Amino acid sequence: MPVTIKDVANRANVSPSTVSRVISDNSRISDATKERVRAAMAELNYQPNLIARSLTNQTTHTIGLLLPGSDSDLLLNPFFVQAMRGISAYAKKKGYYILFTHAEIEEDEVDVLTDLVGSKWVDGIILTTVKDNDKRIAFLQEKKHPFVVIGRPDDEKLTYWVDNDNVNAMFDVVDMLIKKGKKTIGFIGGSHEFKVTKYRLLGYLKALKSNGIDMDLNLIYEKDYTEEAAYEATMDILGYKQPDAIVTTDDLIAFGVQRALHEKNLDQVSLVGFNNTLLSQYKTPSITSVDINAEKLGMFASKLLISQIEKEAIETNNYIINTKLVERDSTK
Amino acid sequence: MPVTIKDVANRANVSPSTVSRVISDNSRISDATKERVRAAMAELNYQPNLIARSLTNQTTHTIGLLLPGSDSDLLLNPFFVQAMRGISAYAKKKGYYILFTHAEIEEDEVDVLTDLVGSKWVDGIILTTVKDNDKRIAFLQEKKHPFVVIGRPDDEKLTYWVDNDNVNAMFDVVDMLIKKGKKTIGFIGGSHEFKVTKYRLLGYLKALKSNGIDMDLNLIYEKDYTEEAAYEATMDILGYKQPDAIVTTDDLIAFGVQRALHEKNLDQVSLVGFNNTLLSQYKTPSITSVDINAEKLGMFASKLLISQIEKEAIETNNYIINTKLVERDSTK
DNA sequence: CTGAAAGCGCTTACAG
DNA sequence: CTGAAAGCGCTTACAG
Numbered sequence: 001m002p003v004t005i006k007d008v009a010n011r012a013n014v015s016p017s018t019v020s021r022v023i024s025d026n027s028r029i030s031d032a033t034k035e036r037v038r039a040a041m042a043e044l045n046y047q048p049n050l051i052a053r054s055l056t057n058q059t060t061h062t063i064g065l066l067l068p069g070s071d072s073d074l075l076l077n078p079f080f081v082q083a084m085r086g087i088s089a090y091a092k093k094k095g096y097y098i099l100f101t102h103a104e105i106e107e108d109e110v111d112v113l114t115d116l117v118g119s120k121w122v123d124g125i126i127l128t129t130v131k132d133n134d135k136r137i138a139f140l141q142e143k144k145h146p147f148v149v150i151g152r153p154d155d156e157k158l159t160y161w162v163d164n165d166n167v168n169a170m171f172d173v174v175d176m177l178i179k180k181g182k183k184t185i186g187f188i189g190g191s192h193e194f195k196v197t198k199y200r201l202l203g204y205l206k207a208l209k210s211n212g213i214d215m216d217l218n219l220i221y222e223k224d225y226t227e228e229a230a231y232e233a234t235m236d237i238l239g240y241k242q243p244d245a246i247v248t249t250d251d252l253i254a255f256g257v258q259r260a261l262h263e264k265n266l267d268q269v270s271l272v273g274f275n276n277t278l279l280s281q282y283k284t285p286s287i288t289s290v291d292i293n294a295e296k297l298g299m300f301a302s303k304l305l306i307s308q309i310e311k312e313a314i315e316t317n318n319y320i321i322n323t324k325l326v327e328r329d330s331t332k
Numbered sequence: 333m334p335v336t337i338k339d340v341a342n343r344a345n346v347s348p349s350t351v352s353r354v355i356s357d358n359s360r361i362s363d364a365t366k367e368r369v370r371a372a373m374a375e376l377n378y379q380p381n382l383i384a385r386s387l388t389n390q391t392t393h394t395i396g397l398l399l400p401g402s403d404s405d406l407l408l409n410p411f412f413v414q415a416m417r418g419i420s421a422y423a424k425k426k427g428y429y430i431l432f433t434h435a436e437i438e439e440d441e442v443d444v445l446t447d448l449v450g451s452k453w454v455d456g457i458i459l460t461t462v463k464d465n466d467k468r469i470a471f472l473q474e475k476k477h478p479f480v481v482i483g484r485p486d487d488e489k490l491t492y493w494v495d496n497d498n499v500n501a502m503f504d505v506v507d508m509l510i511k512k513g514k515k516t517i518g519f520i521g522g523s524h525e526f527k528v529t530k531y532r533l534l535g536y537l538k539a540l541k542s543n544g545i546d547m548d549l550n551l552i553y554e555k556d557y558t559e560e561a562a563y564e565a566t567m568d569i570l571g572y573k574q575p576d577a578i579v580t581t582d583d584l585i586a587f588g589v590q591r592a593l594h595e596k597n598l599d600q601v602s603l604v605g606f607n608n609t610l611l612s613q614y615k616t617p618s619i620t621s622v623d624i625n626a627e628k629l630g631m632f633a634s635k636l637l638i639s640q641i642e643k644e645a646i647e648t649n650n651y652i653i654n655t656k657l658v659e660r661d662s663t664k
Numbered sequence: 665c666t667g668a669a670a671g672c673g674c675t676t677a678c679a680g
Numbered sequence: 681c682t683g684a685a686a687g688c689g690c691t692t693a694c695a696g
Contacts, residue, residue, distance in 0.1 A: 002452070004688095004689055004690085005689065005690065005691095006689080014666075014667085015666070015667045015668075016667090016689085016690080016691090017666070017667060017668080017669095017691080017692080018665090018666060018667075020690070020691055020692085021665095021666085021691090021692090023690095023691095024691085028665060028666085029665070029666080030665060030666090033665080033666080047446075047447075047450030047451060048451070048689085048690075049387075049451070049452045049688090049689050049690070050451040050452060050453050050690095051383060051386045051387050051392065051451075051452050051453065051688090051689080051690090052387055052672090052688070052689035052690040052691090053689080053690055053691080054383050054672095054690090055381075055383050055384055055387050055671095055672050055673065055674085055688090055689080055690075056671080056672050056689080056690045056691045056692085057672085057690085057691075058672070060383065062431070070417055070421060073610065075413055075417065076410055076413060076414070076610060078408055080413070081407055081408060081412070081413055082408070084432075085402055085407065088432070088433070088434060089402060089436070092433070092434075092436075097431050097433065097453065098431065098432055098433070099394070099429050099430065099431050100416075100420070100430055100432055101420070101424070101429065101430070102420060102424075104421070104424075114379075115379075118379030119379060119380070119381070119382040119383075120334070120381045120382060120383050120673095121382050121383065121429065227610065227611065227614050228614075231614075255611065255614060256614070259614055259616070262616065278405065278408060278559065279559065279587065279611065282559050282560075282563075282587060282588070282591055284591070284594065336672095336673055336674085337673065337674065337675095338673080346682075346683085347682070347683045347684075348673085348674080348675090348683090349675080349676080349682070349683060349684080349685095350681090350682060350683075352674070352675055352676085353675090353676090353681095353682085355674095355675095356675085360681060360682085361681070361682080362681060362682090365681080365682080380673085380674075381672090381673050381674070382674095383672090383673080383674090384672070384673035384674040384675090384688090385673080385674055385675080386674090386688095387672090387673080387674070387687095387688050387689070387690085388673080388674050388675045388676085388687080388688050389674085389675075389688085390688070452689095665696105666695105666696090667694105667695090667696090668694095668695090668696105669692105669693095669694090669695100670691105670692095670693090670694100671690100671691090671692095671693105672689105672690090672691090673688105674687100674688090675686100675687090675688090676685105676686095676687095677685100677686090677687105678683105678684095678685090678686100679682105679683090679684090679685105680681105680682090680683090680684105
């Protein structure tokens, strides 16, 4: 029923090989035949069967995207959707489809990847998080399957990755606060299994040190990426000592902190989020946040992966995406 | 290099046909051979090439998901991610992959679908929004390509769809407010091009009518799905008359309303959102919202589509997913 | 400049 | 119960 290359060939009185060559605009085909074949394609409304092409070419022009599983609310973090957008926009431009998948529970992620790679369904894979000693990375490396991670991996040389300069981004935040006279600065991060938490914590510590402030473990929390966990961490900190400022690794966390501060009538305590979420500007007070350019992270992940797949000469195995501190009322 | 059905056949001393039959657990193959072939598969770590299988079977076990384009911030609405989750969870259980795509600008959506359908890459398609006179629906219907929409389409009989009972959901909200003594009730919805806005507005009007309250066009706004647009609409309403309550079609809209109310010191005005977003419970005051069960909407969309693809006997062409009014401080 | 043939890795009707 | 052959719809090395 659907029209194939054969139908076009018949219509144009040429062989299927010729039609195929016209599709790829092969220079050895005469302009006259090209015309004829194209006319036939148009009349028949022909569209190449991409599955057949994939089988022949051993390449699918499809990228696999592993998103956080249903066991956490992580996926609800706007970061992932923004990154998806960037990935998708670039991929589309390059003629790639995007398959997304996830594991119900985190431990199954390697299995999901095994299936995906084994099925030959994707030419490359993007991981949207990076952990210490990441098993998924180890697996893909061993399979020699093209992949890119968003986040800085253990092995910065062997892996393709895109990330912000999280150490410096957080350094700048804390340094700015200290320059404004803040001394007691709390840190509330997401789970420490994620590299991103680690690097932002490093930036925090570095800024304290460079300003001659001793770190205080009672002011440092690493919890889940939830509003509620952040609220509780803040209450713990407040129970210990009143800080001048609290920095966080995510706007969602900052929202929880703000709620706790507000309840305790401590709106004047400075507060900084990360990701520059839509809502951060509409909070009262509006929340200073670091724009990490999630869409751009996604775009460059796509770019790096696709050049890898297409074996282009690549000048780098990573991109550092710039961040931007967006100051709002919460630090004024 | 990768192991194929031939390699397994050689290893097990059978023909490729037999291996194929073992994979599909064909009952005509003796248990002895099955054993032998399975052993060979395990030793060689064989995984079927799904692309080849797709070409043979003319079916990809892949679902196409059309998400909102980059021209709007709609995608940032948690609804879509939640729906994605449900779609994906069910699809995975049934052995389906999910390809997502979008158009940069809305007008290109039909083109995107044309490509997707023509390429033979997906067995069916899910649309995540429904509009009046929806061209995408018309296209898919004409192509006779399996699809499901989330939302109630013009043609409720011919199209497969899942939706909430939006008329009644909003009716209940407004009726509840009226029973609490509210009389001047504003309505702020998303763009009226979306069916969902229309149905929720209908519910609002119905509730007014059934309680003998005249509608007042100055209290009704249909704008973009943004916090900012909602803020402005609220200011407009307040400029006209102080309402007892404002109902909205989305939490994001409710957030904007709340900000405006707060600025005008009108926190006592009742407020209701839709979608029961994570953050609605953490607002001050916490916001009453309607849980539309986005994940379930997605699950049933998946279910309806897959039974359609697999030509199962289907008892219905739609599912109405229940909603739940979650009362919080904003209506107390 | 163009065509016939082989091949990508599967499945399945047909034959035995 | 199992195998040889044909076919899914493409691409491309080889031949002319």
